[in-house]
Amino acid sequence: MGVKEYMTGEAMNQDRIWSFTDLKKEVIDGGTCGKCGGCVSFCSANRxxxxxxxxxxxxxxxxxxxxxxxxxxxxxxxxxxxxxDEIDTVYDWEPPIGHFKDVFSARSADTEILRAGTDGGVVTALLVHLLENGFIDGAAVSIAEGPLRRKAIVATSREELIQAAGSHWAEVPHLEEVGEGYSNFVPVIRSIRELEPKKLKKIAVVGTPCQIGAVRKMQVLNIVPSDIVVLTIGLFCMQCFEIDHLMDKGFMKNHKVTTDDVDGVNIKDDFMLKLKSGITVHVPLEEIEEIARPACLACKLFANDYADISVGGLGSPDGYTTVMIRTINGKRMFADAVYDGSIEYRTRKSMTDYAVEMSTIVSQVVEFAGKKKARGIKFREQYRR
Ligand SMILES: Cc1cc2nc3c(=O)[nH]c(=O)nc-3n(C[C@H](O)[C@H](O)[C@H](O)COP(=O)(O)OP(=O)(O)OC[C@H]3O[C@@H](n4cnc5c(N)ncnc54)[C@H](O)[C@@H]3O)c2cc1C
Ligand code: SF4
Ligand code: SF4
Ligand code: SF4
Incomplete structure (x- = not known):
């Protein structure tokens, strides 16, 4: 099949056909490649x-x-x-953080999942519910595969999904031993390409905004196998890290933390080093720019505007996930998990409380999306000089 036959709408009307040479010049050499692997995974000459x-x-x-x-x-x-323009139209994008139908804090009603989850375990609870009720046959997620490393998998059981939850570093004996090139970015979309032989018909994909963006573009172009992605769960994302020689980093020294102290990390409105003692050290995001991947500093995507459901910790109290329902599809699947009792909303006393919660979350997400955009523009300008 010729590539023009994949294309619809705007894409079909392009006068110009690009190649990898353009991608290399503009994105990779331009310093904005986030190593998502979309181009390699979906190259027409992949085989x-x-x-x-x-x-x-x-x-x-x-x-x-x-x-x-x-x-x-x-x-x-x-x-x-x-x-x-095409994905903006398909997903009713509107400024500043894309279209959404509802926003709230929620958590898993299953204590095992709640314990394992990064925030409220909503992502895992939803995926387990969808899997056990036949909405999906699997989910592209990332799973710990040893000290500080995660790899992309397509999870097809409750056990695998729970194993993929959270962001703990507990199994790491000495973080300073982690070699150069460790990154918490996991190229989950590469695993979709490897799916064909498994014959899964319906999958969910969990990913950062760049990853979900690539999936949406594949879907707009009808590129197989993006047609089997029936739900996208988009993580808010300020940045991913490349960690080497962690102990040399200023923020570790400033906050008097040693690598042996660290149990896990999380990001909400700041970077959180969760210590084995139970204490959480809060580090301003600007301080950890030294470990951010360069492409992430140039990135302007935060709220995962094109996902069916966007999630993050920002805006919710500890133990809850912020959930932004964006599409009818996302609404339907999420509502089913709530109706079934797999996920519970944070209790609010009145509709007024609910309205306050919603506007507080939205204004925080808008604020962080604005900060990220401004940072991205600044870093792109610096790179060009
Ligand atoms: C790299 C990264 C950056 C983030 N940045 C922010 C931020 O700046 N602000 C904010 O509010 N929230 C951020 N989040 C989201 C937040 O950490 C939680 O993932 C989110 O709130 C969902 O929590 P949960 O308890 O419902 O998810 P869980 O039930 O714990 O499930 C999390 C799911 O995410 C998957 N996952 C984990 N790491 C990756 C990865 N690298 N790539 C793709 N999938 C992955 C897991 O496999 C699991 O399926 C970020 C997450 C990641 C992975
Ligand atoms: S951002 Fe992803 S799709 Fe773009 S060049 Fe880099 S790896 Fe390829
Ligand atoms: S997708 Fe593959 S075949 Fe097509 S231009 Fe890019 S590198 Fe060449
Ligand atoms: S900051 Fe941007 S490039 Fe980096 S992982 Fe997040 S969405 Fe991708």
Whole structure:
């Protein structure tokens, strides 16, 4: 099938066809590649090896002669814009944080999941409910695979989903031993490509805004197998980290934390180092820019505007997840999990309390989305100089 046959609307009307050479020049050499792997995973010449993930994690030509100059890699990249108008239309995007139908704090009603979850365990509770009730056959998530490392998997059981929950570092004996190149960014969308042989028909994808952006672009272009993604759960995302020689970092010294003290990390309105003693050390986000991936500092995406459901810790009390329902599909699936008793809303005394909660959360999300956009613009300008 020719690539034009994949395309619809705006994409179909493009006069220009791009290639990986454009992507390299504009995004990779331009410093905004977030290593999501979308271009390599969905390259039309994937099976004959036109592209590869290079040693440094950035995509590269494996054999340029095999490139079909179809432009798909360029179009699905979350850092390019040829499909922007199309996805804005499909997902009713409106400023400043995209369209949403409802916003609230919620948590898992299952204590095992609540304990395992990063915030309120809502993501895991929802996925377990959807799996056990036949809405999905699996979910692309990330799972711990040893000291400080996570890998992308498609979880197909409650046990795997619970294993994927949370962001604990408890099993790490000495964080300073973690080698260079560790990153908490997990390229979950690469696992979708590997799914075809498994014959899963309906999957959910959990991902950062760049990852969900790439999935949405694939869906707009009808690229197989994005058609099997029936739900996208988008994480709020201020930044991902690349951690090496953690103890040398200023913020660890400033806050008198040693690597042996750390049990886990989380981000809400600041960076939280959760210590084994039970104390949580709060570090301003500006202080941890030194461990952010450069592409994340140049990134302007925060609230996962195109997901069916966006989630984060920001705006909710400890033990709860902030949930932003964006699409009818997201609303239907979430409502089913609440109706079934898998997820519970935070109790509010009155409709006034509910309205206050909603506007507080929205204003915090808008504030952080604005901060991130301003940071992205600043870093892009610095990079250009
Ligand atoms: C890299 C990253 C950055 C984040 N930044 C912010 C932020 O700035 N502000 C904020 O409010 N919230 C942020 N979050 C979201 C927050 O940490 C929680 O994931 C969210 O509130 C859901 O909590 P939960 O308890 O409902 O999820 P859980 O039930 O614990 O489930 C979390 C799900 O996310 C999946 N996951 C974990 N790591 C990754 C990853 N790297 N890529 C893709 N999927 C992953 C897990 O496999 C699991 O399925 C971030 C999350 C991640 C992974
Ligand atoms: S074949 Fe298409 S998708 Fe693959 S590298 Fe070439 S232009 Fe990109
Ligand atoms: S951001 Fe993703 S799709 Fe874009 S160049 Fe980097 S790896 Fe490829
Ligand atoms: S900040 Fe988040 S959304 Fe942006 S490139 Fe990094 S991981 Fe992706």
């Amino acid at each position: 004959i090896g036109a592209l590869k993930i290079g040693d440094n994690g950035f995509p590269a030509y494996e054999d340029e002669d095999k490139c079909l100059t179809c432009g798909l890699c360029y179009m699905v990249c979350p850092q390019t814009h040829p499909l922007q």
